[in-house]
Each structure stands twice: as structure tokens, then as C-alpha cells.
Amino acid sequence: MKMRTVLQFHGGPGTGLSQAWAYVFTGAMVLFSLFPVYWVLTVSLKSRRDGLASPPLWIFDPTTANYLKLWSHETFKYTFLNSVIITAIGVALSLAIAIPTAYAIVRMKIRGRNLVGVWLILAYMLPEFLFVIPMFSLYQWTGLYDTHVGLALMYQVHVLPLSIWLLSSFFREINPAIDEAARIEGASNWQILTRIYVPCTLPGMAATAVLNAIWIWNELAIALGLTFSKAQTVTLGVTSFRGYASLDWGAMTAASIVAIVPMLLFAVAAQKHIVKGLSLGAVKG
Amino acid sequence: MRDIRFLDVAKSYGDVEVISGLDLYVREGEFMVLVGPSGCAKSTTLRMIAGLETISSGDLMIGGERANHLSPAQRNISMVFQSYALFPNMTVRDNLSFGLRIRKTDPATVKSEVVRVADTLGLGDLLGRKPRQLSGGQAQRVALGRAMIRRPDAFLFDEPLSNLDAELRVQMRGEISEMQRQLTTTTVYVTHDQVEAMTMGDRIAVMNQGRIMQIGVPTELYEQPANTFVAGFIGSPRMNLLDAKDLLGDAAATVAHGRGSTLGIRPEHLLIGLTEGGVPIGAARVNRIEDLGHEALLHLSNARGAHLTVRTSGDIRGTVRAGETLSLALRPDRLHFFDSTTGERLP
Ligand SMILES: Nc1ncnc2c1ncn2[C@@H]1O[C@H](COP(=O)(O)OP(=O)(O)O)[C@@H](O)[C@H]1O
Numbered sequence: 001m002k003m004r005t006v007l008q009f010h011g012g013p014g015t016g017l018s019q020a021w022a023y024v025f026t027g028a029m030v031l032f033s034l035f036p037v038y039w040v041l042t043v044s045l046k047s048r049r050d051g052l053a054s055p056p057l058w059i060f061d062p063t064t065a066n067y068l069k070l071w072s073h074e075t076f077k078y079t080f081l082n083s084v085i086i087t088a089i090g091v092a093l094s095l096a097i098a099i100p101t102a103y104a105i106v107r108m109k110i111r112g113r114n115l116v117g118v119w120l121i122l123a124y125m126l127p128e129f130l131f132v133i134p135m136f137s138l139y140q141w142t143g144l145y146d147t148h149v150g151l152a153l154m155y156q157v158h159v160l161p162l163s164i165w166l167l168s169s170f171f172r173e174i175n176p177a178i179d180e181a182a183r184i185e186g187a188s189n190w191q192i193l194t195r196i197y198v199p200c201t202l203p204g205m206a207a208t209a210v211l212n213a214i215w216i217w218n219e220l221a222i223a224l225g226l227t228f229s230k231a232q233t234v235t236l237g238v239t240s241f242r243g244y245a246s247l248d249w250g251a252m253t254a255a256s257i258v259a260i261v262p263m264l265l266f267a268v269a270a271q272k273h274i275v276k277g278l279s280l281g282a283v284k285g
Numbered sequence: 286m287r288d289i290r291f292l293d294v295a296k297s298y299g300d301v302e303v304i305s306g307l308d309l310y311v312r313e314g315e316f317m318v319l320v321g322p323s324g325c326a327k328s329t330t331l332r333m334i335a336g337l338e339t340i341s342s343g344d345l346m347i348g349g350e351r352a353n354h355l356s357p358a359q360r361n362i363s364m365v366f367q368s369y370a371l372f373p374n375m376t377v378r379d380n381l382s383f384g385l386r387i388r389k390t391d392p393a394t395v396k397s398e399v400v401r402v403a404d405t406l407g408l409g410d411l412l413g414r415k416p417r418q419l420s421g422g423q424a425q426r427v428a429l430g431r432a433m434i435r436r437p438d439a440f441l442f443d444e445p446l447s448n449l450d451a452e453l454r455v456q457m458r459g460e461i462s463e464m465q466r467q468l469t470t471t472t473v474y475v476t477h478d479q480v481e482a483m484t485m486g487d488r489i490a491v492m493n494q495g496r497i498m499q500i501g502v503p504t505e506l507y508e509q510p511a512n513t514f515v516a517g518f519i520g521s522p523r524m525n526l527l528d529a530k531d532l533l534g535d536a537a538a539t540v541a542h543g544r545g546s547t548l549g550i551r552p553e554h555l556l557i558g559l560t561e562g563g564v565p566i567g568a569a570r571v572n573r574i575e576d577l578g579h580e581a582l583l584h585l586s587n588a589r590g591a592h593l594t595v596r597t598s599g600d601i602r603g604t605v606r607a608g609e610t611l612s613l614a615l616r617p618d619r620l621h622f623f624d625s626t627t628g629e630r631l632p
């Protein structure tokens with residue numbers, strides 16, 4: 001009898017206590033990370049008067065006024081569109097470069113695997129703004145300053161190492177004999193890559209694209225340093241509601257929510273792929 | 286159809302030489318089996334023919350032309366891998382036609398060739414499937430189909446049956462032999478299984494530690510092994526190999542080469558009791574009996590402590606027990622003599 005109690009306390013798969021704790025813990029973490037989003041959402045739905053109330057109101061009359069205001073706000077719409085373009089170019093560029101690079105690293109006996117690791121750590125460790133300072137004058141000189149392409153190009157410094165690292169761990173899962181079989185059938189490296197490797201790792205491609213898109217979409221520091229007006233991104237657009245002497249909280253929070261939505265939709269749509277992709281090999285790698 | 290010739294070929298990985306002084310001639314249309322224990326460089330040899338491994342020194346000739354620096358595609362050769370290496374994202378149809386499509390064959394020909402190969406191999410119903418929806422045997426057939434559809438100058442096989450269960454292996458053994466005989470395409474087939482080698486090969490090259498120990502037709506390897514390695518490797522259960530003195534005792538002196546040589550006698554050439562044509566070699570005690578139904582293997586030790594295996598018909602069941610002592614004889618015309626230091630066959 002005693003034995004039984006002890007066993008139950010430790011909890012095998014599916015048994016009570018430890019699983020309950022796991023739920024409580026996970027639930028708390030989810031609440032903790034979602035609370036700011038909830039807060040921003042409620043402010044964006046409040047009228048100007050409710051929004052400034054202190055202490056904050058928990059119950060209020062929701063209004064869409066702030067969202068309607070965005071619709072006629074030219075700067076916000078413009079920066080939103082800029083972000084769409086820059087993210088598309090940035091993601092396309094990152095995959096176009098990372099796919100062949102990862103293949104070369106994994107299957108072409110090129111020493112450089114370790115370098116990608118170092119590059120990855122550096123890119124994550126160093127603050128983005130560090131890259132901006134030396135690039136500022138170069139960009140002005142080459143005409144890349146305040147352009148969509150210029151920004152998308154600069155973002156590669158950060159997204160490429162992760163992309164190459166992820167894709168090479170997906171590619172490494174593929175049996176090398178498949179390459180050899182294709183080579184004997186007459187395929188070139190490029191044909192092997194486009195006809196076999198890429199189709200075989202589509203979930204991984206999707207996961208990489210989504211991660212890059214989210215990072216590029218949310219980036220602020222580089223955009224601040226390398227754009228002025230033409231190529232300003234949505235993260236800068238959101239701050240445009242901060243006037244010289246006043247702050248339009250309602251519009252700004254509404255803008256934040258709208259700015260989150262595309263990435264949210266993107267992530268939800270690709271969620272299956274992301275989980276599948278990330279558990280495909282990257283974790284093992 | 287072209288012939289393949291290795292001329293004094295060596296292969297090293299870094300400082301480690303895994304093949305040296307390889308001379309091997311595969312005739313046009315021949316089914317050549319490379320057999321040997323794991324790690325003896327069979328695959329490396331095959332992959333050098335395919336162009337998947339570089340050749341460190343020496344020449345590889347395909348159809349009389351030096352092929353050392355040709356890419357795999359330029360060699361017009363097909364290969365079947367142990368893992369099948371089917372393209373996972375493609376249907377059976379696309380797997381079969383991959384090589385033709387890469388080589389820009391016109392679509393009508395591709396279509397008819399797929400039908401032809403699918404008919405030959407009974408793949409008609411599977412054309413729309415992906416590789417993960419195939420059984421081992423089916424995947425194996427697709428791999429064969431992919432190899433034959435281009436009508437290559439040579440087929441290369443690297444242990445293609447190792448992943449199949451015993452029954453299927455026997456069946457596919459027959460099918461591959463049959464296919465090769467019909468197409469008469471030059472074939473090099475690698476296996477570690479001597480039964481596969483004996484049943485499939487026109488000729489067999491036995492390899493050990495990166496060297497060829499003997500090349501010959503199956504009966505030649507069985508009847509006249511060139512050295513103790515081949516003698517022990519070909520034939521199952523393996524040949525009894527022992528000192529002349531241990532096998533024959535004092536009678537050793539009366540046999541040619543008897544003194545100081547290693548004698549070989551296959552388990553099927555040792556006889557129990559005084560049979561006609563047998564030369565008595567004394568008594569031996571039965572340690573263990575392996576009854577396989579149609580035959581039985583007796584493991585014995587003789588008066589000089591030497592271990593012997595005897596193969597008899599299954600009819601012996603019930604008449605012999607472990608612990609008993611039997612008198613043994615052998616067929617003198619079936620004795621093999623080897624130099625006991627070099628292991629080479631003595632004439
Ligand atoms: N890429 C490689 N690098 C270093 N050594 C290798 C490589 N491939 C094979 N070898 C070595 O070469 C020898 C022969 O290998 P292999 O041809 O695969 O043998 P087999 O096919 O007969 O089992 C082995 O000792 C193996 O360890």
C-alpha cells in the first residue's frame with residue numbers, strides 16, 4: 001500500500017500531480033507573456049477618456065474609433081506597406097542565399113560549418129545598432145540608404161546565419177545516398193538541390209521563412225538608422241503617433257495591434273510546418 | 286554494354302590505404318560479384334567505378350577508355366544502393382523517369398519507357414505512390430527499374446538485398462539474375478554473402494583487406510580455392526582447415542605435402558564409418574549436433590584435440606548422440622593442401 005502511494009506521488013505518464021503542475025506552470029507563462037498584448041488591445045479599444053483613466057478601467061465601452069483613425073493615417077499605411085515589401089524581399093533573399101549555402105556546407109565537403117556557428121552567435125550577441133554605424137555612410141554613398149532593398153540587404157547579416165544553420169540541419173537528415181543516386185542519374189548539384197532537397201524539406205523552409213519574416217517585421221534599430229522617410233517600416237510607423245508634445249495612446253496601441261496581425265496570421269497558418277520543421281532536425285542538430 | 290578494367294589501382298583516405306594494387310577485369314556482359322567480409326573495400330571499389338570516389342593512383346578503363354576523371358553522369362552507369370536511395374518527394378513514376386528527364390528525353394519516350402519498365406517489374410499499380418508507401422520489396426523493384434530504364438552500359442549493385450527478409454531475398458536474387466541475363470548488361474554486384482555470390486555470379490572476385498584473393502567461376506572457388514582465406518570464406522559450413530598432423534596423425538607422412546602443410550576438407554567430404562572410397566582418419570567424439578532437417582551438422586573433436594565439422598544427411602537423426610564416438614573417414618581426392626605459412630594453395 002505504501003509503495004503505491006509513493007509511486008503515485010512521483011507520477012508516471014498521465015498521473016495527476018506532476019502533470020497538474022506542468023499545466024499550472026505553462027498556463028502562468030502563457031498569461032505572463034500574453035498580458036502586455038492584452039493590455040495594448042484593451043487600450044486600443046478604449047475611448048480617449050477611458051484610456052487615460054487612473055486607476056485603469058477593467059470594464060469599459062469598446063470603440064473602434066482608434067482603428068478607423070488608422071485607416072486615414074497616411075504615414076501608418078505607407079510604413080505598413082513598406083514593411084510588407086521589405087519583409088518579402090528580406091525573406092526571399094535569405095532563402096535564396098541560405099539554401100545553396102547550406103547545401104554546400106552539408107554535402108560538398110566544404111569546411112565552414114563551425115564558422116556558421118560562430119557567425120550565428122556573433123549575430124545574436126552583437127547589438128543591431130553596431131552594424132548600423134559603419135553602414136550609415138556606406139549606404140549613403142552607394143544610394144542604398146532609405147531604400148527597401150538596402151534594408152532587406154542589411155537584415156541578412158542577422159537572418160542568414162540562423163537560416164543557414166537551420167537549413168543545414170534539415171539537409172543533413174537526407175540520406176547522402178540520395179545525392180549519389182541522383183548524380184549517377186545525371187543530375188547537377190543545382191538540380192539535386194531544386195528537385196530533391198528543397199521539396200523534401202518544405203516544412204523546414206516554411207519554418208525558416210516564418211522565423212525570418214517575424215524578425216524582419218519586428219526589427220526597429222536598423223530601420224531607425226538606415227531609413228529616413230521612403231523606406232520607413234511599420235515599427236517606426238507605430239511611433240509616429242508620438243507627437244512633439246502629445247501622445248495618442250489610442251491610435252498608437254491600435255497601430256501596434258494592426259502591426260502584430262500579419263505575423264500572427266502568418267505564424268498560425270504555418271504553425272504546423274514550424275513545429276514539424278523545427279522538430280525535423282534542428283533540435284537534434 | 287562495355288567492359289570495365291582496373292589497372293594497378295590504389296585508393297587512400299588520407300594516409301590510410303584501403304586498396305592497393307587492384308587489377309580486375311569485368312568482361313562485357315558479365316555478372317561479376319565482389320564478395321568479402323565487411324570493411325574489405327568492396328563498396329569503395331564499386332564507388333570508384335561509379336565515379337563517387339576518386340582514384341588515388343592507377344587507371345580505371347570503361348569500354349577501353351580511361352575513365353578516372355569522368356563524372357558519374359558521363360559514365361552512363363546505373364547503381365542500386367542498399368538503402369535504395371529513392372527520391373522521397375517523387376512518385377514511383379517520377380523516380381523511374383528521373384534520369385531520362387534529366388537527360389531531356391522527349392516526353393513520349395519517357396512515358397513509354399516507364400510503362401515498359403513498370404510492366405517488366407510488375408510496378409504498374411504502384412506508379413502513383415510515394416516511396417514511403419512502398420514495402421521493402423517494392424522499393425527494391427523501383428530501384429531496379431530506375432537502374433534499367435536508361436539502358437546503361439553497366440549496372441552496379443551495393444548489397445541491394447541486405448534490407449530484405451530471407452524469403453524475399455531469395456526471390457529477388459533470382460529476379461536480378463534473370464534480369465541481367467536477359468539484358469546482358471555488364472554488372473558488378475557487391476555482397477558479403479557468399480551464397481549470393483555463388484548463386485548469382487558468372488564470376489566471383491573474393492576480396493580481403495583491400496586486395497583480391499581470387500577471381501574465378503563459382504565452382505572454381507569451391508573446388509580449387511587459391512588460399513586458406515578463400516577456402517574458409519566460400520562454402521557453408523566453412524571448410525575444415527587444420528594442420529596435417531592434427532587431422533591425420535602419423536598417417537600425415539604418407540600423404541603428398543603432408544608434412545608441415547595445412548589441410549582443408551569440406552564438411553560434406555568427411556564421412557562417418559567405413560564407407561567405400563573413404564580413407565579412415567581415426568575416431569572422433571561428437572560434441573554437438575545441429576539438425577537442420579534435410580541435413581545435420583556434427584561438431585566433433587578427434588583424438589588429437591582438433592575440431593571438425595561433418596555434414597551428413599538428416600537421416601542420421603536418432604542414430605547418433607552427443608558424447609558418442611564415431612570413426613571418421615575422408616575422400617582423399619577432396620583434400621586441399623595449403624602452405625602453412627603463406628596460406629597459398631599447393632599444387
Ligand atoms: N570516407 C571514408 N573515409 C575514411 N575511410 C573510409 C571511408 N569510406 C570507407 N573507409 C574505410 O575503407 C575501408 C573499406 O570500406 P568499404 O569499401 O565501405 O568496405 P566494404 O564495403 O567492403 O564493407 C574500411 O576500412 C572503411 O573504414
Ligand SMILES: [Mg+2]
Binds near residue numbers: 327328
Ligand atoms: Mg559496403
